[in-house]
Amino acid sequence: MLLSGCNSMVVLNPKGPVAKTQSDTIIFSILMMAFVLLVVYILFVFMLTKYRSSKTSDDYEPPHMEGNKWLELIWTVIPIIIVAILSVVTVRTTNAVEKVPAGYETQKPLVIYAASSNWKWHFSYPEENIETVNYVNIPTNRPVEFRLYSYGPITSFWVPQLGGQKYAMSDMVTKLNLVAEHEGSFMGKNSNFSGKGFAQMEFEVLAQTPAEYSKWVKDVKDTAPKLTEQEFNKLLKTEIVGRKSFTSTHLGFAPAPMDMSEHGHSGDSKSESTDSSKPMDHSDMSNMDHSNMSDMDMKDMNDSSSMESGH
Amino acid sequence: MKWDEFFVTGEPMIYGAMVSIVLVSIAILVGLTYFKKWGYLWREWLTTVDHKRIGVMYILSALIMLFRGGVDALLMRTQLAVPESGFLDSQHYNEIFTTHGVIMILFMAMPFVIGLMNVVVPLQIGARDVAFPRLNAVSFWLFFAGAMLFNISFVIGGSPDAGWSAYFPLASLEFSPTVGNNFYSLALQISGIGTLMTGVNFIVTILKMRAPGMKLMRMPMFTWSVLITNVIILFAFPVLTVALALMMFDRVFGSQFFTMANGGMDMLWANLFWVWGHPEVYIVILPAFGIFSDIISTFSKKNLYGYKSMVFSMVIISLLSFLVWAHHFYTMGAGAMVNGFFSITTMLIAVPTGVKIFNWLFTLRKGKITFTSPMLYAMAFIPIFTFGGVTGVMLAMASADYQYHNTMFLVAHFHYVLIPGTVFGVLAGLHYWFPKIFGFRLNERRAKTAFWLIVVGFNVAFMPLFFLGLQGMTRRMYTYSADTGFGPLNMIATIGAFVLAIGFVVLCYNFYYSFRHSPRDEHGDPWDARTLEWSIPSPVPVYNFAKVPHVESQDAFWHAKKHNVPLFKEGPYEEIHMPSNSGQPFILGVIMFFAGFFLVFSWFIPALIAGIGVVIMLAVRSFERDHGYHISAKEIAATEQKLRGDSV
Numbered sequence: 034m035l036l037s038g039c040n041s042m043v044v045l046n047p048k049g050p051v052a053k054t055q056s057d058t059i060i061f062s063i064l065m066m067a068f069v070l071l072v073v074y075i076l077f078v079f080m081l082t083k084y085r086s087s088k089t090s091d092d093y094e095p096p097h098m099e100g101n102k103w104l105e106l107i108w109t110v111i112p113i114i115i116v117a118i119l120s121v122v123t124v125r126t127t128n129a130v131e132k133v134p135a136g137y138e139t140q141k142p143l144v145i146y147a148a149s150s151n152w153k154w155h156f157s158y159p160e161e162n163i164e165t166v167n168y169v170n171i172p173t174n175r176p177v178e179f180r181l182y183s184y185g186p187i188t189s190f191w192v193p194q195l196g197g198q199k200y201a202m203s204d205m206v207t208k209l210n211l212v213a214e215h216e217g218s219f220m221g222k223n224s225n226f227s228g229k230g231f232a233q234m235e236f237e238v239l240a241q242t243p244a245e246y247s248k249w250v251k252d253v254k255d256t257a258p259k260l261t262e263q264e265f266n267k268l269l270k271t272e273i274v275g276r277k278s279f280t281s282t283h284l285g286f287a288p289a290p291m292d293m294s295e296h297g298h299s300g301d302s303k304s305e306s307t308d309s310s311k312p313m314d315h316s317d318m319s320n321m322d323h324s325n326m327s328d329m330d331m332k333d334m335n336d337s338s339s340m341e342s343g344h
Numbered sequence: 345m346k347w348d349e350f351f352v353t354g355e356p357m358i359y360g361a362m363v364s365i366v367l368v369s370i371a372i373l374v375g376l377t378y379f380k381k382w383g384y385l386w387r388e389w390l391t392t393v394d395h396k397r398i399g400v401m402y403i404l405s406a407l408i409m410l411f412r413g414g415v416d417a418l419l420m421r422t423q424l425a426v427p428e429s430g431f432l433d434s435q436h437y438n439e440i441f442t443t444h445g446v447i448m449i450l451f452m453a454m455p456f457v458i459g460l461m462n463v464v465v466p467l468q469i470g471a472r473d474v475a476f477p478r479l480n481a482v483s484f485w486l487f488f489a490g491a492m493l494f495n496i497s498f499v500i501g502g503s504p505d506a507g508w509s510a511y512f513p514l515a516s517l518e519f520s521p522t523v524g525n526n527f528y529s530l531a532l533q534i535s536g537i538g539t540l541m542t543g544v545n546f547i548v549t550i551l552k553m554r555a556p557g558m559k560l561m562r563m564p565m566f567t568w569s570v571l572i573t574n575v576i577i578l579f580a581f582p583v584l585t586v587a588l589a590l591m592m593f594d595r596v597f598g599s600q601f602f603t604m605a606n607g608g609m610d611m612l613w614a615n616l617f618w619v620w621g622h623p624e625v626y627i628v629i630l631p632a633f634g635i636f637s638d639i640i641s642t643f644s645k646k647n648l649y650g651y652k653s654m655v656f657s658m659v660i661i662s663l664l665s666f667l668v669w670a671h672h673f674y675t676m677g678a679g680a681m682v683n684g685f686f687s688i689t690t691m692l693i694a695v696p697t698g699v700k701i702f703n704w705l706f707t708l709r710k711g712k713i714t715f716t717s718p719m720l721y722a723m724a725f726i727p728i729f730t731f732g733g734v735t736g737v738m739l740a741m742a743s744a745d746y747q748y749h750n751t752m753f754l755v756a757h758f759h760y761v762l763i764p765g766t767v768f769g770v771l772a773g774l775h776y777w778f779p780k781i782f783g784f785r786l787n788e789r790r791a792k793t794a795f796w797l798i799v800v801g802f803n804v805a806f807m808p809l810f811f812l813g814l815q816g817m818t819r820r821m822y823t824y825s826a827d828t829g830f831g832p833l834n835m836i837a838t839i840g841a842f843v844l845a846i847g848f849v850v851l852c853y854n855f856y857y858s859f860r861h862s863p864r865d866e867h868g869d870p871w872d873a874r875t876l877e878w879s880i881p882s883p884v885p886v887y888n889f890a891k892v893p894h895v896e897s898q899d900a901f902w903h904a905k906k907h908n909v910p911l912f913k914e915g916p917y918e919e920i921h922m923p924s925n926s927g928q929p930f931i932l933g934v935i936m937f938f939a940g941f942f943l944v945f946s947w948f949i950p951a952l953i954a955g956i957g958v959v960i961m962l963a964v965r966s967f968e969r970d971h972g973y974h975i976s977a978k979e980i981a982a983t984e985q986k987l988r989g990d991s992v
Contacts, residue, residue: 041829042814044747058744066734073701073730080708081723084644085715095711100650100703108702109653112695119691119741124684126743131680186514187610189675189750193816197746200676202611203513203604207677224750224818226507228514229434232821 043193048215048240050134051196058126065115130196133176133210142176142210145169146282146289149201149223150184150269152230157282163253164260166268166277170239172246173216179209182289184269189225192238198224206289213240230273253278262286350945352502355436362499391925393477394886395462398484400781402459403774405488409451410848412495416444418845421805425838427826437822438505439524443498445508450532451491453628453762456770458487458542461570461631463781464773465546467877467884468564470555470893470900475548477923478965483538483545485933490535493940497527501944504528507820509621509672510591512602512613517595523944529591530940536584543577546570555876557895561655564875564899565641565648569634572658573627576665580623587616596946611676618669626665629761630658632769633700636722639772640704642873643719644711647899650703657696664693674742675749683742690740697733701726716871717791721772724799725764732760735810750820753813759806771798771851779870783883784862790854797847804840808833867988874902879911881987887920887975890984917977917984924972932961 045060047053129135133142146157147169156169171177181190181201191198195211213219223234241249258264260279265287268274352358376382389397419440423432432440466474474480497503504524506515515525550571554563563571591613593599600606602613641648648654670678670686704726715723735757739745748754779785817830824830869878876893877884879901891912897903904911939954 042811043816044814052747055744055747058741059738059747062738062741062744066737069698069734070730073705074727076702076705077726080705081713084708084711084713086645086712089712093712095644095646097647098649098706098710099647100653100706104706105650105653105699105703109695109699112698116688116691116695116737119737120684120688123687123691123741123743124680126741127683127687128680130743130746185604186519187511191750191818193747197743198675198749199746200673202676204608204610205677220816222816222818225511226438226514226750226820228506228519229438231438232434232823 043220046194048194048217048219049196049212050136050214051130051211052194054126054129054134055197058122061122062119065119069112069115131210133178134212137174137176137212140176142178143171144178144180145171146180146182146284147190147201148182148184148283148289149188149190149227149234151272152223152227152234153268153271153274154190154221154223154234154236155268155283157284158250159282159284161250161254162281163250163257164279164282165253166274167235168237168239168276169221170241170246170249171211171213172243173213173240175243176210176212179211180289181207181209186227187225188223188227188234190221191224192219192221194219195238195240200225204290206291213238216240216242233273254280350500352499358499365499386927387925390930391481391927393473393481393923393925393929395466395474395477395480396781396884398480399459399462399464401484402455402462402487405491406452406456406459406770407852409447409455409491413444413447413452414845414848416440416447418841420444421838421841423822424824424834426835427824427828427831429823432822434822435505438507438820439498439503441820442504442507442510442524442528443494446494446504446528446532448762449508449624449628450535451487451494453766453770454539455487455491457573457628457631457766458483458539460635460770460773460777461542461546461573464777464877465567465570466549466553467780467880467888468567468875469550469553469558470876470889470895471549471553472888472920473553473923474545475553476545478926478929479541479545481926481929482932483541485929486538486541486936487535489933489937489940490531490533490538493534493937493944494527494531496941497524497531501527509617510613511617512594512608512610513604515591515595515613516603516608517598518603526592526595526944526946529588529595530944533585533588533592534936534940536581536588539577540581540585543574543581546574547578550574555889555893555895558900561652562895562898562900564634565637565651565654566631566634568655569630569632569637569658572662573630576623576627576630576662579666580620580627583616584620587613587620590616592943596943611673614673614676615669618672619666622669622672623662623665625762626661628766629769630661632725632765632773633658635769635773635776636704636725637707638875639718639722639776640707641899642776642871643714643716643722644708645872646707646711647874647902648703649706649709650699651898653699654703657699660696661693664689664696668693671740671742671745674745680742687740687742691737694733694737701730701733716775717786717788717795718772718776720792720795721768721775724795725768725772728764728768728799728803729761732757732764735760748813750818751813752809752817752819755819756806756809756813759802759809763802763806776871777877779865780868780877780882780884782859783865784858785865785870786854786858787862790850790857794847794851794854797843797850799847801840801843801845801847805837805844806840808837808840812837869901874899876901876911879904881984885983885987887922887980890917890920890980891915917980919977920975920980922972922975924970926970928961928965932958935961 045056047056144159146159148155153167156165158164179190181199182205183201183203185203188201189198190201190209192211195213196209199207199209201207217240219238219240221236221238223231227234257278257280260281260283265283376385389401392398419432420437423429423437462480466472501523504510504527506520506525510525510528513519550567590601594601594603600608602608602610604610637648637654667689668686670682671690674683674686739748739754739757775786775791812830812833815830817824817828865882868881879893880889893900893911894913896909901911903909935954935957939951939958942951942954
């Protein structure tokens with residue numbers, strides 16, 4: 034019974050180190066807070082049962098009490114100590130989940146661009162030169178660096194069993210480092226309200242062994258069509274679609290916005306410099322070459338989307 | 345523009361609402377004419393500058409809005425009760441949760457708090473009015489104009505649908521092309537200006553108009569909380585004013601402050617919104633803390649424990665409230681440093697709040713506790729709010745928040761602080777001060793029935809949401825599939841919501857019941873209370889205090905009762921100067937309503953005419969010579985004798 038209850042709570046049922054850190058933090062905080070609740074509740078019940086008027090004599094006159102320096106000091110200092118402990122835990126774990134998880138720093142992360150548009154998710158794999166829609170396969174035991182942005186309202190990329198979420202926005206790229214340590218299919222979703230089709234914005238994350246993953250990549254390359262700019266623009270306009278696979282990515286003709294997440298992430302600057310070989314260069318170049326064009330793309334898209342939501 | 349764009353069409357529920365709005369309006373108009381009440385309504389209420397009546401109008405509006413927002417909540421809960429429900433479509437659901445949020449915070453919680461503030465604060469400090477009575481009326485009518493403008497959106501033009509936080513670019517013209525978010529920016533702007541004026545008015549009132557002897561550290565805790573709240577209003581609301589103005593420029597005039605392209609910054613909106621939005625939470629919670637302090641002390645028959653640390657902790661909370669706004673978007677990629685800073689400042693708020701909880705508990709110690717209906721709300725507040733508070737600390741931890749953010753866990757948390765805090769607070773205050781306002785008590789039996797329904801219903805409705813959050817249910821999703829497993833807990837929550845609703849219906853029925861059956865108050869002090877407002881007759885005469893009280897300690901009235909010292913000096917009454925009523929605030933409110941309405945639809949020429957109307961109204965006021973009027977000593981003596989049987 035208890036176990037099944039825990040299993041349904043995906044947040045407390047982690048399948049990777051990032052979600053594990055967060056789950057441990059949550060359970061630790063629950064224990065600390067349970068202690069606080071216990072103290073308050075015991076005092077509360079004690080006061081209410083002992084000092085109700087029906088228990089005192091009619092002529093009882095409650096005393097005048099100004100307060101007590103020492104007592105008040107106690108209930109100021111103890112919460113400060115609790116907050117201090119929680120602060121240390123928070124700062125450490127927040128740093129930990131922003132980085133590539135411990136034990137995986139030496140591996141080259143698999144970079145996947147995850148972009149949201151009109152209630153769907155596009156996943157671009159520059160390393161493999163493939164792209165999927167509404168599902169994402171990842172190898173187990175390898176760090177995955179999701180680079181998030183949006184073709185529209187702010188969305189939030191969340192795979193609870195692998196780790197907490199992060200926003201995807203139109204004018205910058207944010208990064209999320211996740212590792213899956215177990216094979217399996219995990220629920221992923223947008224958790225930030227983004228309009229009419231928000232509730233449908235779910236995707237499957239399939240964690241496979243590296244061998245299975247390679248096989249899947251090969252399958253996609255053998256069978257899926259190429260993603261042309263025309264096809265991509267059509268896809269952007271379509272409101273809700275099922276799964277799709279392509280043998281090329283949209284990063285070439287519609288690059289991710291400028292990467293502004295660098296300054297906040299002292300942790301992954303190292304991994305950044307090691308992998309900035311092909312895909313980054315490529316997108317940077319296209320950013321410079323066609324800066325006008327990409328602006329126009331953006332504008333085109335806005336027009337079309339406003340037309341659509343207008344009908 | 346075509347008519348079917350102007351009126352919302354195609355929704356049977358909205359047609360029903362239109363018909364009932366028209367019928368109710370006709371009924372009110374016919375009723376007022378038939379009973380010849382137009383003159384009474386105009387002379388006694390619409391033109392009043394009496395702080396008590398303005399307070400009553402605020403509270404009445406807040407109660408109506410509570411029901412509007414409550415119906416929204418029930419519609420949402422009905423939709424979510426079962427998986428794949430077809431009760432509401434996505435667009436309708438989005439509009440409903442947006443208006444639920446806006447109405448409950450801005451048009452229910454705030455006016456309720458401001459209403460109680462209006463009724464009580466001048467009485468608690470021994471003043472005859474607020475510092476600027478006419479401005480007070482303007483504040484009310486601007487709030488009312490804003491509320492009405494916001495409310496008509498669901499039948500005319502369509503409601504806003506981008507969430508109460510209206511994040512850009514979702515709230516921009518590109519993604520929300522209907523006029524819904526125009527209503528949002530203009531309605532909030534108009535009522536927000538009113539709130540800002542209230543802030544100025546009450547700071548001046550409390551600082552300048554206290555009765556002789558009432559030092560700052562002798563003020564009742566509710567007055568202290570109001571003073572601190574209004575300082576927060578003074579700093580926070582200008583940010584909202586600017587943010588909404590930029591929003592209006594973006595949506596009505598085509599500027600690009602928050603758009604996706606052309607240099608717009610969507611996160612700028614999020615920052616401005618929450619720089620106002622987080623202090624706003626404390627604007628509605630601090631007065632509730634004040635109300636609970638007064639009530640707990642009254643019904644324990646004791647002075648408030650740790651008065652100084654209570655004041656100090658509210659000041660600390662008000663400062664910290666401005667240093668935590670980024671916890672609303674830990675997940676925007678600000679990095680571990682920034683998130684760590686905001687985590688710590690957020691968690692620190694738990695310290696002064698904890699101090700207050702323990703001081704309340706120790707106020708009960710060695711007391712003589714009676715469980716009247718206001719006290720019951722105060723007692724339910726302590727354990728439930730503490731639970732909401734500790735879940736808040738859990739949310740404050742950035743690394744963990746990455747998992748809770750935008751989930752039902754968050755929804756559960758803020759309802760667990762706002763309902764026991766603000767809603768129980770204002771209900772406690774309403775039950776407590778009701779006899780002071782109307783001269784009779786609410787029926788205790790019915791009040792207690794309503795209380796238990798509300799408390800039980802609330803917990804059944806919101807406790808399951810914590811678990812739904814941990815199961816991965818995000819907020820604002822209008823539907824979910826059966827295999828998510830969210831069904832059973834949602835069903836329980838929906839049942840709880842309906843129990844809660846029944847509680848509110850009983851509470852309102854009690855107004856009617858008590859009006860018919862409650863014995864009328866004889867001496868003005870039904871609770872054996874401690875502060876100055878109970879020293880005068882109920883209902884309070886228009887001039888409040890026939891003679892100015894002289895304050896010698898905290899809990900001045902209690903002190904006078906216990907030590908048998910006179911609160912008011914001996915001697916004959918003197919004539920009292922009062923401000924005259926004025927129709928101008930009401931007219932200004934009407935013109936502002938139309939100015940806002942025309943701007944919503946980008947009808948610029950009528951909007952310009954209305955704008956000129958506003959300027960004319962201001963000009964008329966600045967050239968007006970009105971020195972008010974005097975109530976003669978004889979008239980006061982007669983009134984006082986009638987109210988309390990005093991000999992002159």
